[in-house]
């Protein structure tokens with residue numbers, strides 16, 4: 472290198488092959504391309520045997536995909552740049568054509584609904600919605616619509632209505648309908664939707680997988696090799712890839728997923744119990760409460776962790792008789808808990824559906840699903856539950 476001019480040294484002198492290091496943690500491979508020993512090896516790599524170009528695959532991202540595929544009991548996991556990109560990729564992998572029907576849960580995450588309405592309906596795809604807590608209604612809709620794809624979430628937002636994932640996947644199988652299950656609220660090991668028969672297990676990895684509110688991403692896991700190929704092709708050609716920087720943060724977050732999730736579920740259960748004893752709270756929506764209509768179903772659906780029955784870390788509550796202004800005052804008075812339109816982080820977060828996930832919904836539409844102006848969504852963090860309760864208490868006093 473010494474005989475080269477400074478301009479050339481600046482470009483090449485730091486190349487790392489000679490360092491011969493073996494990091495104990497998969498590092499951030501911030502490189503767009505990967506070199507081969509010779510042209511024959513490059514030819515093989517381009518044929519799929521190795522890393523060539525980061526839009527096609529990157530070791531930092533691949534390490535995250537491998538970890539999530541393992542947790543999901545999947546054949547493969549494909550990572551995308553966000554949960555929305557992951558859903559888009561999964562829908563592309565279903566090979567939809569004009570005239571095909573996509574059946575969605577009536578209470579699905581709003582942007583999922585809007586994505587299908589905006590991108591697929593204009594291409595001739597039909598969109599229908601069904602109450603996925605009613606198995607008979609789903610059976611009927613599947614047979615009438617001949618849906619090619621069913622998209623739903625095991626736990627609805629924000630009222631935590633629970634779908635019987637196993638039965639729905641079985642019904643879909645009988646009509647040759649592919650199932651995309653968005654299990655963002657219930658990551659593994661709490662729930663492995665592929666074990667319940669789903670074709671695609673989808674997560675906004677922005678939430679529990681990352682867990683620290685610092686990275687945006689989405690993942691889809693599958694058992695079927697052909698679907699895995701179709702997903703990877705959607706990722707490569709659509710280009711909505713996860714960056715290695717985000718993948719690194721997520722892989723780091725993932726290492727404590729089980730610890731965080733267990734603590735978050737325990738906090739949620741204690742909070743739900745406390746909230747249900749407060750005079751100012753008229754309803755608590757949490758499937759861990761024995762009064763929740765789907766308590767038994769949830770106990771069967773969600774897997775115990777180290778022998779402990781857990782019911783998720785998402786809940787909602789209704790402040791008695793509260794209008795929007797009252798809820799605004801309550802949320803403004805919180806000191807510790809963050810009003811934030813996300814969930815699953817180590818910090819506790821509240822969100823107000825009428826201005827966030829259900830923004831633009833008419834009163835009548837909200838009433839149809841049982842959502843009132845007094846309902847607040849709560850995502851339990853890992854703080855000491857007594858501090859969370861104290862914060863809620865002082866804010867209720869407002």
Ligand code: PLP
Nearest residue numbers: 553554555580653655675677688
């Ligand atoms: N699915 C659910 C259930 C969500 O709550 C969200 C985001 O809040 C998404 C998907 C979309 O994920 P992202 O924001 O990572 O695109």
